[in-house]
Amino acid sequence: MRKIIPLFICGVLILSYAGFSYAELNLDFVVPVPKEAELADSKDIFFAGRKIKNYLYKSSEGQSALAGYYEGRLTSQGFAKIKDETNLKKGVRSLRFKKEDLVVNIYLKTKARDTQITVSKYLEPPGSIPLEKAQLSAKDSFFAFPEKDVQGEDSGFIPRPPQGVRIVAEPGTRSRWMYTSPISVDRLREFYKSQMPGYSWQLEKEYSLKEGLDFYKRRTGKSIPSTKLMPDSEDIAQVISDAYNLYFKGANGFAEIIIFPDFIDRKRGCIVTINLQQGS
Amino acid sequence: MAIRNNSSLFFLYDQGSLCSANLTKRTKYNNGQIFPFLIALICVGLILMMMTINLGLMGVYKTDVSVAADSAALAGVSILSQTLLGLGLLSDSMCGKYWVMMTAAILEFISVVLIPAGVATLIALAISEVVSYIKAFQDGMMGWSNAKKTAIQYAFQNAGIDEPRPTFKQFMNSIKHYYGWGGTSVDDLDATQVQRLYTAYINGDDPVFVEDTRMAIRSASQSGFSRFMTVAGSSRRGYWPKGSITPSTPGSAYEVISGYGWGQVRGQPLVTNSFDSGISYGSFENYTEVKVKGATLYAIEPLTFFTGLVDQIMNYIDENIDWPWYLEWLETVVKLLLKVIFIALNILLSPEALIPNGLHILGGKMKDQTDNNPLIVEVKRYKQDMNLGLWKFRYPGVQSKAMAHAFCQTGKETLDPALGSITDAVTILWHYISCIFTPNAPGCSKSFWDWFDTTKHLFETKLIYAR
Numbered sequence: 001m002r003k004i005i006p007l008f009i010c011g012v013l014i015l016s017y018a019g020f021s022y023a024e025l026n027l028d029f030v031v032p033v034p035k036e037a038e039l040a041d042s043k044d045i046f047f048a049g050r051k052i053k054n055y056l057y058k059s060s061e062g063q064s065a066l067a068g069y070y071e072g073r074l075t076s077q078g079f080a081k082i083k084d085e086t087n088l089k090k091g092v093r094s095l096r097f098k099k100e101d102l103v104v105n106i107y108l109k110t111k112a113r114d115t116q117i118t119v120s121k122y123l124e125p126p127g128s129i130p131l132e133k134a135q136l137s138a139k140d141s142f143f144a145f146p147e148k149d150v151q152g153e154d155s156g157f158i159p160r161p162p163q164g165v166r167i168v169a170e171p172g173t174r175s176r177w178m179y180t181s182p183i184s185v186d187r188l189r190e191f192y193k194s195q196m197p198g199y200s201w202q203l204e205k206e207y208s209l210k211e212g213l214d215f216y217k218r219r220t221g222k223s224i225p226s227t228k229l230m231p232d233s234e235d236i237a238q239v240i241s242d243a244y245n246l247y248f249k250g251a252n253g254f255a256e257i258i259i260f261p262d263f264i265d266r267k268r269g270c271i272v273t274i275n276l277q278q279g280s
Numbered sequence: 281m282a283i284r285n286n287s288s289l290f291f292l293y294d295q296g297s298l299c300s301a302n303l304t305k306r307t308k309y310n311n312g313q314i315f316p317f318l319i320a321l322i323c324v325g326l327i328l329m330m331m332t333i334n335l336g337l338m339g340v341y342k343t344d345v346s347v348a349a350d351s352a353a354l355a356g357v358s359i360l361s362q363t364l365l366g367l368g369l370l371s372d373s374m375c376g377k378y379w380v381m382m383t384a385a386i387l388e389f390i391s392v393v394l395i396p397a398g399v400a401t402l403i404a405l406a407i408s409e410v411v412s413y414i415k416a417f418q419d420g421m422m423g424w425s426n427a428k429k430t431a432i433q434y435a436f437q438n439a440g441i442d443e444p445r446p447t448f449k450q451f452m453n454s455i456k457h458y459y460g461w462g463g464t465s466v467d468d469l470d471a472t473q474v475q476r477l478y479t480a481y482i483n484g485d486d487p488v489f490v491e492d493t494r495m496a497i498r499s500a501s502q503s504g505f506s507r508f509m510t511v512a513g514s515s516r517r518g519y520w521p522k523g524s525i526t527p528s529t530p531g532s533a534y535e536v537i538s539g540y541g542w543g544q545v546r547g548q549p550l551v552t553n554s555f556d557s558g559i560s561y562g563s564f565e566n567y568t569e570v571k572v573k574g575a576t577l578y579a580i581e582p583l584t585f586f587t588g589l590v591d592q593i594m595n596y597i598d599e600n601i602d603w604p605w606y607l608e609w610l611e612t613v614v615k616l617l618l619k620v621i622f623i624a625l626n627i628l629l630s631p632e633a634l635i636p637n638g639l640h641i642l643g644g645k646m647k648d649q650t651d652n653n654p655l656i657v658e659v660k661r662y663k664q665d666m667n668l669g670l671w672k673f674r675y676p677g678v679q680s681k682a683m684a685h686a687f688c689q690t691g692k693e694t695l696d697p698a699l700g701s702i703t704d705a706v707t708i709l710w711h712y713i714s715c716i717f718t719p720n721a722p723g724c725s726k727s728f729w730d731w732f733d734t735t736k737h738l739f740e741t742k743l744i745y746a747r
Binding site: 041043045047052094105107109118131133134135136142143144167168170174178207209213215216220222223225227229230236237239240243245256258263264271273275 | 395
């Protein structure tokens with residue numbers, strides 16, 4: 001019994017330490033911050049199936065002092081330095097530390113009199129592809145369209161697609177809008193064919209790109225090659241082949257509505273481009 | 281008795297009586313000699329008159345068909361000239377759209393967060409430009425079909441078709457039932473009824489009726505030729521036998537033949553016309569035939585920029601891209617995203633799959649499509665020979681032929697867009713991009729569309745042959 005109690009206490013301490021350590025080594029691990037540094041921004045991104053947390057700090061201290069600070073603090077916590085590169089041309093220094101699965105990257109860049117510190121952390125469990133060798137994926141955040149309308153205004157002459165999110169708004173005599181919509185190509189095509197007459201537009205011509213590309217190939221011998229931007233994204237040639245182009249004529253000029261499936265993942269819906277040429 | 285005496289005869293002779301008797305006999309003989317000459321003269325006069333009438337009528341026909349052929353050829357090529365101008369403007373529009381959207385895509389790539397929007401812009405551009413090319417091709421086909429249709433229309437309108445409109449009595453017989461007088465003979469109609477029908481005959485309309493009846497009244501007051509000229513579809517033997525012309529229908533054939541016959545059908549006691557009866561126009565005692573020959577389409581190919589452009593754009597993006605702070609450290613992602621941009625550009629701009637950015641005549645041989653590509657119109661007027669017993673009027677088919685073309689007056693006319701050369705295009709593109717960042721710089725007040733000179737798409741038209 002005398003032996004069990006100390007062993008129990010030791011076990012609890014070890015487990016709690018391990019648990020504490022585990023808590024430190026996931027993405028919640030708090031990377032130490034230099035005294036004079038101020039948090040300017042933070043952004044989470046998804047790349048190669050993993051989440052990367054990024055923090056931007058600004059400090060008045062120089063790169064060397066900051067590099068020394070991070071090296072000292074992180075190595076004291078058991079991190080190993082796995083990278084230390086300096087690019088004099090760009091004026092940047094990049095340090096990378098790793099402890100178990102957690103990787104912390106420190107990117108120091110001199111901007112005017114300040115040093116910009118980018119602290120990034122992500123998990124790299126054994127067996128996972130190193131970040132340097134990872135490929136882009138359709139699920140990466142770089143290919144997510146905005147979830148809310150970008151700045152600008154819709155056209156007052158042409159309806160926006162149902163549940164659409166504006167991703168481009170270029171005003172002018174020849175203006176252009178682009179929207180994403182979760183609706184299918186066929187339903188969007190029907191939507192515009194039924195709605196546009198109510199806005200005083202008349203359908204002049206409807207083109208199916210499936211037939212259009214056949215015609216183009218017959219006349220020119222050229223075709224869009226079957227290619228994907230990423231291994232798990234859609235085939236661009238197929239996306240274009242499934243597109244429709246609607247020409248409308250109205251009192252305000254000409255409108256061209258191009259509807260094609262989302263080229264990253266067609267399950268996400270469609271992309272609608274509206275080209276409006278005002279005047280005759 | 282005294283006059284039977286010889287002496288008396290001599291006396292009479294001396295007195296002039298016998299002389300007078302002999303002279304009378306001689307005078308009568310002379311008159312008889314003139315008569316055949318007079319008959320012959322009258323016959324010659326009649327023959328000359330008949331010839332004059334015959335030749336005169338043939339001359340009138342010849343003038344009519346010449347005017348018809350010439351005006352038809354010129355009217356037809358004016359449509360071709362308009363078509364070429366339209367194609368040139370479409371070419372400019374394609375090029376302008378290409379650069380505007382390409383610039384937008386590059387700016388979206390440079391902003392990084394809008395890379396997907398940039399790819400979407402490129403895809404939309406490819407779709408739009410391919411469709412524009414198809415549209416241009418169809419417009420070219422439609423242009424030739426319309427030119428032939430217009431030529432046929434002008435030829436018939438100027439061919440001097442002298443078919444009379446229906447008489448008032450024929451008109452009354454065909455429409456009186458609309459007025460509820462179907463059972464009444466036209467001779468029994470009262471003055472008010474006749475007056476009402478006459479007003480409808482003169483106006484070709486009676487507004488008290490519904491549209492269908494008004495159409496029937498209009499039709500009954502017109503000649504068959506007027507009805508023939510109002511129908512362009514293939515279903516009812518109108519002047520245009522090739523059906524409706526739309527962008528999606530194939531172009532007309534190289535040669536289009538149309539004809540209208542009227543009067544009596546040879547060998548049949550039927551007086552009608554080819555439009556109403558459905559009988560071939562060649563069977564009628566009068567007919568006019570129009571043949572229009574010409575190409576069926578313009579040999580247009582898409583104008584494209586190729587080798588080097590993707591590399592130039594990539595270099596520009598690489599030098600100007602401003603990676604956001606959260607990606608700057610991640611060189612892998614930076615390289616991969618650049619690769620995605622490169623793939624997107626390359627898919628759509630590679631030599632095998634070029635996005636068209638304008639229109640170009642095949643091989644650059646503009647004259648092959650204009651000067652050496654005429655519209656030919658032949659008009660024939662036929663009238664059946666008419667035997668009057670004394671004289672047979674002969675009307676061998678009077679024909680006329682005319683050729684006209686749209687041509688390059690200065691030799692610089694083209695369908696190529698204003699920014700068709702890569703050097704000009706890149707210069708202006710950079711100018712346009714720099715103006716986005718420094719809008720107050722000199723020259724930036726100039727609209728992007730001011731760079732386009734549309735006068736080089738203007739083609740002249742002329743008659744090159746008339747017989």
